[in-house]
Structures are given as structure tokens and as C-alpha cells.
Amino acid sequence: MTVVEERREAEVATPEFEKAANRAASRRGFLLSLPAYAYLVLFFAVPLVIVLMYSFATRNRFGGTDLSGWNFDAYRKLSEPIVRDILFRSLWLAILTTLICLVVAYPFAYFIATRRPLVRNLMLVFVMIPFWTNFLVRNYAWRVLLGNDGLFTNISEALGLGERELLFTTSAVVIGLVYGFLPFMVLPLYASIERIDLSLIEASRDLYASGFQAFRKVLFPLSLPGVIAGSILVFVPSLGAYVTPEILGGAKTTLLGSYIVTQFLTARNWPVGASLSFVLMAVMLVATLVYFRTGGKNL
Amino acid sequence: MDDGGDHPVSDASAAVQLSAITKRFGDVVAVDNVDLEIADGEFFALLGPSGCGKTTTLRMVAGLEFPTEGSLKIFGNEVGTLPPNKRPVNTVFQDYALFPHMTVEANVAFGLKMQRVAKAEIAGRVQEAIGLVRLEGLEQRRSQQLSGGQRQRVALARALVNRPKVLLLDEPLGALDLKLRQEMQRELKALQREVGITFVFVTHDQEEALTMADRIGVMNEGELLQVGTPEGIYERPVNRFVANFIGQSNLIDASVVSGDTVCLADGNHIPGRSDLPVGTRVALCLRPERVEMHPVTAVPAGHTSISGRLESVTYLGNALVYTVANEWTELEIRLENQPGGFRPYVGDDVAVSWMPDAVTVVRA
Numbered sequence: 003m004t005v006v007e008e009r010r011e012a013e014v015a016t017p018e019f020e021k022a023a024n025r026a027a028s029r030r031g032f033l034l035s036l037p038a039y040a041y042l043v044l045f046f047a048v049p050l051v052i053v054l055m056y057s058f059a060t061r062n063r064f065g066g067t068d069l070s071g072w073n074f075d076a077y078r079k080l081s082e083p084i085v086r087d088i089l090f091r092s093l094w095l096a097i098l099t100t101l102i103c104l105v106v107a108y109p110f111a112y113f114i115a116t117r118r119p120l121v122r123n124l125m126l127v128f129v130m131i132p133f134w135t136n137f138l139v140r141n142y143a144w145r146v147l148l149g150n151d152g153l154f155t156n157i158s159e160a161l162g163l164g165e166r167e168l169l170f171t172t173s174a175v176v177i178g179l180v181y182g183f184l185p186f187m188v189l190p191l192y193a194s195i196e197r198i199d200l201s202l203i204e205a206s207r208d209l210y211a212s213g214f215q216a217f218r219k220v221l222f223p224l225s226l227p228g229v230i231a232g233s234i235l236v237f238v239p240s241l242g243a244y245v246t247p248e249i250l251g252g253a254k255t256t257l258l259g260s261y262i263v264t265q266f267l268t269a270r271n272w273p274v275g276a277s278l279s280f281v282l283m284a285v286m287l288v289a290t291l292v293y294f295r296t297g298g299k300n301l
Numbered sequence: 302m303d304d305g306g307d308h309p310v311s312d313a314s315a316a317v318q319l320s321a322i323t324k325r326f327g328d329v330v331a332v333d334n335v336d337l338e339i340a341d342g343e344f345f346a347l348l349g350p351s352g353c354g355k356t357t358t359l360r361m362v363a364g365l366e367f368p369t370e371g372s373l374k375i376f377g378n379e380v381g382t383l384p385p386n387k388r389p390v391n392t393v394f395q396d397y398a399l400f401p402h403m404t405v406e407a408n409v410a411f412g413l414k415m416q417r418v419a420k421a422e423i424a425g426r427v428q429e430a431i432g433l434v435r436l437e438g439l440e441q442r443r444s445q446q447l448s449g450g451q452r453q454r455v456a457l458a459r460a461l462v463n464r465p466k467v468l469l470l471d472e473p474l475g476a477l478d479l480k481l482r483q484e485m486q487r488e489l490k491a492l493q494r495e496v497g498i499t500f501v502f503v504t505h506d507q508e509e510a511l512t513m514a515d516r517i518g519v520m521n522e523g524e525l526l527q528v529g530t531p532e533g534i535y536e537r538p539v540n541r542f543v544a545n546f547i548g549q550s551n552l553i554d555a556s557v558v559s560g561d562t563v564c565l566a567d568g569n570h571i572p573g574r575s576d577l578p579v580g581t582r583v584a585l586c587l588r589p590e591r592v593e594m595h596p597v598t599a600v601p602a603g604h605t606s607i608s609g610r611l612e613s614v615t616y617l618g619n620a621l622v623y624t625v626a627n628e629w630t631e632l633e634i635r636l637e638n639q640p641g642g643f644r645p646y647v648g649d650d651v652a653v654s655w656m657p658d659a660v661t662v663v664r665a
Binding site for chain 1: 363384385391392396399412416459460463
């Protein structure tokens with residue numbers, strides 16, 4: 003077909019032509035997203051269904067799992083005090099970590115967002131540098147810092163606060179988690195603050211707002227999308243954290259992640275491990291939804 | 302700085318008084334030793350090209366920048382180092398800076414809430430301000446749902462509701478298209494008369510400044526060059542820059558021969574009144590609409606003339622703009638489009654002439 007003919011054909015628009023074009027567009031979209039869909043179904047949805055099945059299965063006498071005699075025993079076991087305590091402790095630590103990250107990251111993100119572009123990019127690189135080293139290695143580094151003869155104990159001794167053992171305490175876990183997840187708070191906060199027109203702050207100051215009121219009434223509400231995204235990005239991995247509590251926490255501070263691993267590997271109680279994994283996911287989902295909803299109302 | 306001299310302002314009644322105000326950003330001098338007094342109730346325009354320091358001057362009055370040196374008084378009170386929330390002024394920002402997370406009503410109420418005005422009073426004053434700018438019915442809209450002109454009105458209402466002693470406007474009409482801009486010019490002027498507040502507005506548009514302002518301050522490169530009424534500045538510009546920036550000007554290089562004569566580049570002596578010393582390099586400022594064009598042989602008696610060749614004709618509908626050039630200068634002539642009259646062709650030799658009082662001698 004020549005170009006001229008093609009033009010002539012396209013001269014008259016008809017509803018049929020429009021429909022066909024729309025169909026073609028949606029088909030193209032589907033084909034483009036097919037690899038991602040396939041990957042997610044195969045490596046995310048299918049394993050999830052398997053875990054779900056195991057959570058209703060029965061543990062046999064030899065530590066294996068029988069995929070028969072479906073029951074809710076594993077979920078019933080979650081109401082036992084020991085599991086409940088672990089769940090609440092994990093929740094509390096995740097919330098604490100999120101709050102500390104927010105308080106530490108917000109001024110920092112604001113600072114970066116209001117620098118000139120060169121300084122800004124340089125500082126963003128600094129925020130991301132830790133990612134270039136393995137997470138596990140960095141946690142072991144904290145073990146040295148927090149340990150018996152580490153930097154922190156030496157400082158507290160020098161300040162006359164006495165020898166403070168931080169390693170293997172809840173504080174050590176929170177320090178480690180805050181350290182590990184701080185960039186996940188800084189980056190979305192930076193992204194949302196950077197988008198805010200700073201003349202809005204000036205306008206609020208011009209309209210008799212004090213510096214703090216300008217923050218509370220204008221800057222913070224407008225940066226809420228970043229606050230929400232950052233909080234979720236910190237809260238979710240903190241709740242299920244495994245590596246940091248294992249390395250920096252003590253035996254007294256077993257958290258959900260470690261407990262689930264124990265159920266699978268040591269206690270060989272796969273149904274309980276599976277059910278706990280699902281409850282954890284449900285908690286995260288609910289927390290995320292609630293957070294989005296409350297944030298959405300104020301936006 | 303030469304005061305166009307039309308409304309001398311006494312200290313006591315000055316709404317805004319800048320004395321030797323200088324603002325430096327690092328090595329850059331944004332505002333250079335500016336003295337300025339703006340009277341109470343005045344509609345004052347700060348006019349200049351971008352980067353001339355006019356916005357910085359306005360921001361210093363608002364408290365969004367602090368002067369490096371000098372004294373800044375609002376109704377006699379020194380405010381130079383006060384933060385913006387401690388000053389009796391409000392600003393209409395260039396891009397309006399409406400709070401996107403608030404409704405029109407909440408935007409307008411913001412300033413009153415911050416000042417802890419009683420709730421009942423807030424409601425009344427917000428309604429009044431919204432009525433003043435004719436936005437009734439849009440109270441619950443967000444700024445994203447408003448047109449440019451409506452946003453402009455919200456920004457005005459948001460500032461005026463606080464009953465500031467001085468309202469500052471930073472290129473308030475810059476973001477609007479021509480038609481709307483002209484409409485808003487009239488409206489702003491009427492609004493200012495209605496509320497009786499001192500308006501200080503910054504613009505780079507000389508036409509806007511001439512149309513709206515009671516007095517104009519012309520700035521360039523951080524310096525305040527001239528302050529005066531629109532007429533004073535248009536008729537008696539102090540230098541070449543002002544003559545060229547306010548309206549169109551033909552600027553002819555010349556030098557002073559005596560108190561009422563100047564010498565042109567071709568050696569001819571023509572009338573030109575000035576009180577500058579003999580020998581000073583000057584420019585003759587000739588407005589395109591004040592010069593006439595005649596055949597070389599028919600220059601009216603009493604006119605001064607320069608002859609040249611007609612280079613181009615631009616048809617504007619209501620007027621025609623001719624360009625006439627000779628070896629040492631180029632002149633623009635604007636003639637009303639009247640039937641009949643002298644209509645030369647491009648390439649013709651013509652005489653450009655003017656009455657002696659049409660020329661202003663300015664510093665080169």
C-alpha cells in the first residue's frame with residue numbers, strides 16, 4: 003500500500019476505527035506487561051499459595067508436614083502468649099524505628115531539597131553509598147561499634163556514664179534498624195519536599211505564620227505523600243526484619259522474623275511458620291491501608 | 302537619582318521609606334543604595350527589566366529578604382530585620398503561591414487564623430474579601446480547579462483580608478494573557494481606590510506601569526534611576542535608559558553647545574534645552590508619535606528637520622510606522638492612519654521634522 007492510499011483510508015474517522023484503535027492499544031499494553039505478569043505469578047503468587055496451603059496443613063510426628071487433614075491449629079497457636087508477645091514486640095520496635103527514622107530524616111531531607119543542584123546530588127549519593135556494601139557486613143560492623151570495646155562503650159565511659167553494654171539489647175536492634183532503613187525514609191521525603199514550591203512557605207510566612215506554623219500548616223501537609231511512602235518503606239521491612247535482630251539483638255529480644263525462621267528450620271513446625279508469615283503480611287497490609295487512608299484524607 | 306518631582310512626600314506620611322538600602326548576594330549587588338519614599342494610599346510601580354533588583358526591593362519590604370545595609374521603615378517603624386510575619390504588609394506572589402491543599406476559603410482565611418482572629422470574625426471577613434474580588438460560589442474549590450484570573454483574585458483576597466497597611470504585588474499580571482491582563486489592570490486600579498491601601502507593584506511591563514501607577518520608580522542594574530508620575534517620566538526621562546525603557550524613543554547622539562542649542566553628528570546646530578555643561582555628550586529623545594514626515598522641500602516653518610531615506614513601512618492598522626535612516630542615525634516615525642496626507646515609498650528621500658518642544662535632552 004502506498005502512502006497516498008493509506009492517507010485516503012484514514013481520512014474518515016468512524017466509531018469502528020476508534021474501537022479498533024483502542025483494542026490495539028490495550029492489546030499492546032497487555033503484551034508489554036506480560037513478562038512482568040508471568041514473573042509475578044510464577045515466583046510470587048504461586049509460592050504464596052503454597053505457603054497458605056501449608057498454614058492449614060498438619061505437622062506429623064517426624065517433623066514433616068502432611069498436606070492433608072486441613073485445620074486451623076497453626077492459627078490457634080498464634081494466640082499463645084509467647085507468640086503474641088513476639089508479635090507485639092515486633093510491632094512496637096517497627097513503629098519506634100519508623101518514628102525515629104521520620105524525625106531524623108525529615109530535617110535532613112528538607113536540607114538536601116533546599117540546596118543547589120550540585121550539593122543536592124552529592125548528598126543524595128552519600129545517602130546511597132551504604133547500599134554499595136552488603137547489608138550483612140554493615141550489620142557486623144555495628145556489632146563492633148556497639149560491642150564491649152567498641153566506639154559507643156568507649157564514649158559513654160569517657161563521658162563518665164559508666165560501661166554501657168549496648169550490644170544484644172533492644173536498643174542495639176533499634177539502632178541497627180534505623181541505620182539500615184534510614185535511606186528508605188530520606189529518599190521519598192526528599193522527592194516530595196523537592197517538588198513543593200518553596201514560595202508557598204514564603205506565602206505562609208507573609209500571612210503571619212511563624213516558622214513552626216509554616217512547617218505544620220504548609221510544608222508537612224504537602225510532604226505527606228513522602229511521609230507515607232517513607233514510613234511504609236521503613237515500617238514493613240522493620241516488622242519482618244531478620245538479619246539485624248539476629249546479629250545485634252540478644253536471646254531476649256526474639257522478633258517475628260527470627261521466630262518464623264525457627265519454626266521452619268529448628269522447630270520444624272512448618273504450618274505455624276506459614277500461618278505466622280500470613281498474619282505478618284495481613285498486619286502490614288492493614289497498617290499500610292490505614293496509613294494511606296488517614297494520609298489521603300488530609301491531602 | 303532624580304525625583305520626577307511631582308509628589309514630594311514628607312517623612313511623616315510615608316507608607317514605605319527606604320533609606321540607602323543595599324542588598325548583596327555574595328559579590329552581586331542586587332540593590333544599590335536605593336532611597337525611596339512611597340506615600341500612604343499611593344499606587345506605586347517599580348519598573349525595570351528582569352534582574353534589575355525590583356523584585357529584591359519588594360521582597361525586602363515584605364521581609365522575605367533582609368537588606369545588607371540601610372534603613373527600611375513602614376509608617377515610621379523600622380522593620381528592616383523583622384521577619385515577614387511581624388510586618389503589616391501582605392504580598393501577592395508572582396505565581397500566586399496559593400496553598401494547593403486548601404480550598405479557596407481556607408486560603409483566604411489562612412492569615413486571619415495565624416493571627417488568631419476570632420472564628421466568627423474570620424468567617425465574616427473572608428466572605429467580605431471573597432465578595433470584594435467577586436469569587437462568590439467558588440469558596441470550596443481548590444486552586445487547581447481555578448483559572449489563572451480566578452487564582453489571581455484568590456491571591457488578592459488572601460492578602461487583602463488581613464487589611465495590610467501596604468499591599469505588595471510581584472508581577473501580579475505576568476501569568477495572564479493579554480485580554481485578561483488588561484481587564485485585571487482596570488480592576489486592580491479600581492480595587493485600590495476602593496480599599497484605599499498603599500499598593501506597591503513590581504512589573505517589567507512599561508505599559509502596565511503607565512496605565513496603573515500613580516508614580517513609577519524605574520530601576521536598572523540595582524539602581525533606582527528615576528521616580529515620578531507616568532507623565533513626568535514619559536515626558537522628562539533623566540537618561541537614555543529611561544527614555545528607551547518607557548515607551549519607544551528615537552535617541553539621537555548630540556553634544557551640548559549652549560543652554561538651548563545642541564550639535565548633531567553632522568555638525569548642524571538645532572534647538573534643544575538642557576542645563577548640562579557645554580560639551581556634554583547627550584542624546585535627543587524624540588518620541589515616534591511626536592515627529593512628522595514631509596517631502597524634503599516642504600518642511601513646515603518653525604520645525605527642526607533631519608533628512609534621510611525611507612527604509613521601511615510597517616502597517617499596524619490604526620497607525621503606520623516608518624523607519625528613516627541617513628549615514629549617522631535612524632529614526633522611527635509613527636503616524637496615525639488618516640486618509641490623504643504624505644505617503645512616501647520605500648527608497649524616497651524624506652524630511653523628518655518636529656517642533657522644538659517635542660525634543661527632550663537626556664544624558665547619554
